[in-house]
Amino acid sequence: MKDIKFTVDAIKKTSRAVEVDENNSTIFQELLKINRLSLEEYKLLKSIMNRAPTFAELGVFSSMWSEHCSYKSSIKHLKRFPTTGEHVVVGPGENAGVVRLSGKLCAAFKMESHNHPSYIEPYQGAATGVGGILRDVFCMGARPIANLNCLHFGSKKHPRTPYLFPQVVKGVGDYGNCMGIPTVGGRLMFDDTYNGNCLVNAMSVGLIHEDRIFKGYASGVGNYVVYVGSATGRDGIHGASMASDSFDSSANEERSAVQVGDPFTEKLLMEATLEVLEKDLVVGLQDMGAAGLTSSSFEMASRANNGLFIDLNKVPTRTSGMTANELMLSESQERMLMVVEPSKWSAIEKVFKHWDLAYAIIGEVTETSRVQAVYNNKLEIDIPVGPITDSAPRYDRPMEFKTPLNDPKFDQVVVDTVNEQGLSTVLNKAIELTGDKEKLYEQYDRHVGAKTVLSSEQEGAAVQWLRSEWSDPSEPNLGMVVATGVQPAYCVNDPKEGAAHSMLKAVRMVVAAGGTPLAATDCLNYGNPEVPEIMGQFSAGVDGISETCRQLDVPIVSGNVSLYNETDGSSIDPTPMMGVVGKIKDVSWASPAIVSEESELFLVSGVNTKPSFGASLVSGILGFEKTRGQIPIIDWQAERQAMSAMVQLSQHVLAARDVASGGVLVCAIKMGLANGFGLTLDAQLGVLNLLGERSASYLIAVKSESVKTVEEISGTFDQLSLTRLGRYTTDGEFGFEGLVMSLDDAKSLNRGLCYFN
Amino acid sequence: MVAKYQQLKIGMIQFPGSNCDWDLIDAYQRHFGITVQVIWHQETDLPKLDGLLIPGGFSFGDFLRSGCLAAHSNIMASVKTYAKKGGAILGICNGFQVLTESHLLPGALIQNDCGTFVCRGLSLSPCEGDSGYHKLISDKDSLSIPVAHADGRYVIFGDERKKLLDQGQVLFSYEDNPNGSVDSIAGVVSENGRIVGMMPHPERATDLLMGSSEDGRIILKAFLESCF
Numbered sequence: 001m002k003d004i005k006f007t008v009d010a011i012k013k014t015s016r017a018v019e020v021d022e023n024n025s026t027i028f029q030e031l032l033k034i035n036r037l038s039l040e041e042y043k044l045l046k047s048i049m050n051r052a053p054t055f056a057e058l059g060v061f062s063s064m065w066s067e068h069c070s071y072k073s074s075i076k077h078l079k080r081f082p083t084t085g086e087h088v089v090v091g092p093g094e095n096a097g098v099v100r101l102s103g104k105l106c107a108a109f110k111m112e113s114h115n116h117p118s119y120i121e122p123y124q125g126a127a128t129g130v131g132g133i134l135r136d137v138f139c140m141g142a143r144p145i146a147n148l149n150c151l152h153f154g155s156k157k158h159p160r161t162p163y164l165f166p167q168v169v170k171g172v173g174d175y176g177n178c179m180g181i182p183t184v185g186g187r188l189m190f191d192d193t194y195n196g197n198c199l200v201n202a203m204s205v206g207l208i209h210e211d212r213i214f215k216g217y218a219s220g221v222g223n224y225v226v227y228v229g230s231a232t233g234r235d236g237i238h239g240a241s242m243a244s245d246s247f248d249s250s251a252n253e254e255r256s257a258v259q260v261g262d263p264f265t266e267k268l269l270m271e272a273t274l275e276v277l278e279k280d281l282v283v284g285l286q287d288m289g290a291a292g293l294t295s296s297s298f299e300m301a302s303r304a305n306n307g308l309f310i311d312l313n314k315v316p317t318r319t320s321g322m323t324a325n326e327l328m329l330s331e332s333q334e335r336m337l338m339v340v341e342p343s344k345w346s347a348i349e350k351v352f353k354h355w356d357l358a359y360a361i362i363g364e365v366t367e368t369s370r371v372q373a374v375y376n377n378k379l380e381i382d383i384p385v386g387p388i389t390d391s392a393p394r395y396d397r398p399m400e401f402k403t404p405l406n407d408p409k410f411d412q413v414v415v416d417t418v419n420e421q422g423l424s425t426v427l428n429k430a431i432e433l434t435g436d437k438e439k440l441y442e443q444y445d446r447h448v449g450a451k452t453v454l455s456s457e458q459e460g461a462a463v464q465w466l467r468s469e470w471s472d473p474s475e476p477n478l479g480m481v482v483a484t485g486v487q488p489a490y491c492v493n494d495p496k497e498g499a500a501h502s503m504l505k506a507v508r509m510v511v512a513a514g515g516t517p518l519a520a521t522d523c524l525n526y527g528n529p530e531v532p533e534i535m536g537q538f539s540a541g542v543d544g545i546s547e548t549c550r551q552l553d554v555p556i557v558s559g560n561v562s563l564y565n566e567t568d569g570s571s572i573d574p575t576p577m578m579g580v581v582g583k584i585k586d587v588s589w590a591s592p593a594i595v596s597e598e599s600e601l602f603l604v605s606g607v608n609t610k611p612s613f614g615a616s617l618v619s620g621i622l623g624f625e626k627t628r629g630q631i632p633i634i635d636w637q638a639e640r641q642a643m644s645a646m647v648q649l650s651q652h653v654l655a656a657r658d659v660a661s662g663g664v665l666v667c668a669i670k671m672g673l674a675n676g677f678g679l680t681l682d683a684q685l686g687v688l689n690l691l692g693e694r695s696a697s698y699l700i701a702v703k704s705e706s707v708k709t710v711e712e713i714s715g716t717f718d719q720l721s722l723t724r725l726g727r728y729t730t731d732g733e734f735g736f737e738g739l740v741m742s743l744d745d746a747k748s749l750n751r752g753l754c755y756f757n
Numbered sequence: 758m759v760a761k762y763q764q765l766k767i768g769m770i771q772f773p774g775s776n777c778d779w780d781l782i783d784a785y786q787r788h789f790g791i792t793v794q795v796i797w798h799q800e801t802d803l804p805k806l807d808g809l810l811i812p813g814g815f816s817f818g819d820f821l822r823s824g825c826l827a828a829h830s831n832i833m834a835s836v837k838t839y840a841k842k843g844g845a846i847l848g849i850c851n852g853f854q855v856l857t858e859s860h861l862l863p864g865a866l867i868q869n870d871c872g873t874f875v876c877r878g879l880s881l882s883p884c885e886g887d888s889g890y891h892k893l894i895s896d897k898d899s900l901s902i903p904v905a906h907a908d909g910r911y912v913i914f915g916d917e918r919k920k921l922l923d924q925g926q927v928l929f930s931y932e933d934n935p936n937g938s939v940d941s942i943a944g945v946v947s948e949n950g951r952i953v954g955m956m957p958h959p960e961r962a963t964d965l966l967m968g969s970s971e972d973g974r975i976i977l978k979a980f981l982e983s984c985f
Contacts, residue, residue: 173873174874177815177874177905177907178774178815178818179776180776262818263815264773264774264815264817264818264819265818267774267815268773355773441876442873442875443875443876444876445874445905446876446905447876447903447905447958447967447969448776448777448905448961449780450783450784450960450961450963452967453968454968458968465964465966467783477966587966
């Protein structure tokens with residue numbers, strides 16, 4: 001490694017690359033614009049540097065201070081999240097959060113957005129979104145066992161949707177399928193609000209031993225900085241800063257800022273990474289995600305209070321003539337930066353060779369506390385590590401809050417309108433809108449890994465049978481329960497309570513399956529934070545989620561923020577996607593959300609729970625604004641009791657699902673539909689009770705012989721009521737309020753969602 | 758019963774991109790007490806084996822054609838020699854694709870007729886034939902084993918097809934064809950009855966706890982029986 005030593009010594013003799021010329025104002029302004037830096041930010045960076053930056057340095061600041069990497073608009077608010085708890089092993093700030101499942105067995109997980117790239121280039125954008133989140137999980141030493149995703153598209157009638165939808169689905173599927181990680185859950189929504197900005201959020205969960213959690217430190221002066229994985233190309237340059245900006249109609253021109261994915265290389269990189277971690281061959285490691293080599297080198301150096309020297313001529317490239325700026329900012333996928341002790345080099349090299357990966361020693365750890373990079377005998381980058389991370393701009397952006405309109409007569413208005421239009425008409429539309437997503441989920445391998453007990457085909461939370469030697473031996477059938485949830489319409493009505501409902505949705509899905517929620521991750525998709533109303537929505541959203549975390553004792557351990565989801569001045573509805581990880585003591589108790597035998601249908605609900613129509617599926621169908629009326633009021637005590645009740649009930653119920661969009665009737669029909677069971681409701685419940693949406697409410701299907709036990713268990717909860725609603729049969733029809741809908745009609749309505757006419 | 762199988766030496770080829778390898782190892786360990794020996798594709802010689810597994814996944818990223826590059830990797834020359842000597846081989850999903858690409862089984866596997874990846878739990882009807890596999894599944898009306906593939910459409914034409922059908926080399930067929938396979942074929946047996954290729958994943962249907970059936974175990978066991 002004489003070669004590298006020589007170059008380090010050579011830094012002093014190397015002349016600096018050309019600096020930015022501030023005096024040529026046209027070019028200077030253009031440079032700031034390209035790098036998406038404000039003049040104030042430029043002044044700040046200049047005060048750190050004590051000189052004008054080189055072009056490559058300007059690119060480094062642009063990325064490191066982008067919204068995507070620095071969280072400059074959101075960090076002030078994110079600090080309010082409760083992040084600690086009995087089960088939390090690693091909280092936010094690392095590549096993924098870690099929560100203890102049983103014994104030494106932990107789950108490492110995180111959710112991330114890839115919205116901007118997916119809108120521009122849906123196949124690659126979605127694929128690399130999955131790739132990125134997987135690297136976050138396996139670079140901690142965890143083996144990914146479950147992928148989930150949340151996809152939000154514009155209206156099915158919008159011309160871009162029929163193009164985006166299949167491409168995004170294929171991108172998500174191809175990547176996870178090839179990697180051999182099952183995609184076990186997801187959400188899908190079409191709504192006008194996403195016409196100009198689709199949302200592609202991906203979550204991954206991996207298993208890890210509590211004592212073998214790996215963090216990205218560049219420790220040990222003199223250690224090698226090692227590059228491994230795909231060679232670097234020009235793809236994804238300025239991806240991080242692109243993801244931190246709004247779109248205008250020319251978004252298509254940014255295609256080169258989207259990365260190209262190669263799941264096969266990622267699979268090899270994953271196996272190699274897990275192997276070198278297992279064999280204790282690395283000191284530090286960080287994936288090259290957003291802002292590529294730049295953020296990985298600065299983050300690792302910053303955590304260890306060290307410096308890094310990088311010789312950019314040693315970076316493996318797939319194209320010639322790349323500039324220093326391009327090498328530092330490329331977001332080519334499937335790359336890792338590792339710090340390796342020289343004595344372990346030959347052992348680690350053997351692993352890389354086995355997995356046929358490109359690799360190179362590109363530099364070493366220094367005591368300079370600066371990241372220095374030379375290229376073609378020029379010192380291109382020489383930036384102090386501390387200041388660029390510590391002095392990153394933080395904005396306390398102005399906020400504006402709107403008081404929700406709580407029109408007390410709204411529920412009655414909806415009831416009257418439903419009666420005018422006919423319950424059947426409204427119900428048909430509701431079934432269509434919440435329809436079957438099998439066509440989509442079938443494109444994902446849900447079973448690879450041989451752990452899947454329940455997945456998207458059972459329409460509820462995903463349940464996996466872990467069979468890990470690290471878990472408590474008294475729990476041989478231990479399972480992990482995972483779900484994602486969001487309620488954008490509720491967030492429009494009330495950004496705080498809507499965000500609480502978003503988290504509750506994921507929590508309730510975990511609970512319905514019989515799981516105990518342990519911790520959560522988030523992906524906060526909002527509009528332009530420079531608009532006070534949007535910033536207000538964001539802040540209120542954080543408060544709503546924080547409240548839920550506290551009330552249910554489910555802390556946030558990781559997350560991601562996606563702002564600037566705005567096109568031509570129009571921001572998306574607030575979409576705080578939440579992912580919740582829980583456990584179940586015995587997977588044989590897990591409840592699917594669909595019935596498979598004739599059974600009795602019961603409603604478990606808070607005694608004070610009242611249905612309402614504010615921002616509901618039905619009020620949307622009828623064309624009412626999302627801001628009118630009251631969304632379901634949350635009764636925390638009832639939520640908590642329902643959580644414990646459902647865990648106890650899970651052993652005795654055939655199927656369970658939370659009452660969500662479309663209320664009791666729509667959810668009950670969907671619970672029977674998948675396996676061809678019809679349902680007869682006992683009594684006339686009225687439109688509000690049937691279609692209104694609620695808190696702390698679950699539907700359970702119970703076999704006759706278990707009814708008594710179920711009644712006894714629910715009787716021990718003073719804040720819960722248990723109501724018999726009807727019976728699932730094989731009669732082939734749904735009967736309610738004196739109306740009958742045939743199973744076949746319901747099926748054909750249900751089938752339309754994923755098809756375009 | 759299990760003791761009888763434990764003496765068997767079972768190997769499994771691992772290609773870069775194999776991803777059902779550990780599922781298969783786990784299933785044989787838990788249900789038959791067998792420690793499967795992993796053989797990396799760059800090896801040139803097979804160890805002495807009673808049976809050889811080729812797992813599912815995306816070998817070499819399925820570049821060019823599924824299973825094609827794997828069929829040309831170092832180890833395959835020895836695998837062919839092993840097959841010629843009457844060695845027992847079970848290829849699942851990508852393993853089936855490797856076997857057809859290597860011409861160790863007739864026919865070919867091409868893109869599903871629906872054009873997309875299909876992951877689905879489905880039912881297989883046992884077909885008529887004389888192999889040991891046929892005998893072990895003959896008392897079942899139907900086997901419930903899931904599939905997950907993009908290139909699972911089995912095609913075979915003319916005399917080759919006639920021969921396959923006449924000689925009872927079809928092991929089972931899909932009750933509801935998910936991929937457009939000729940004659941709904943889901944799995945085939947070589948002429949000598951020793952080599953089996955199938956698109957469904959038996960290693961994913963070994964435990965009721967996994968939410969499916971235990972029918973996959975019958976196939977895993979039939980393979981072991983063919984190793985004696």
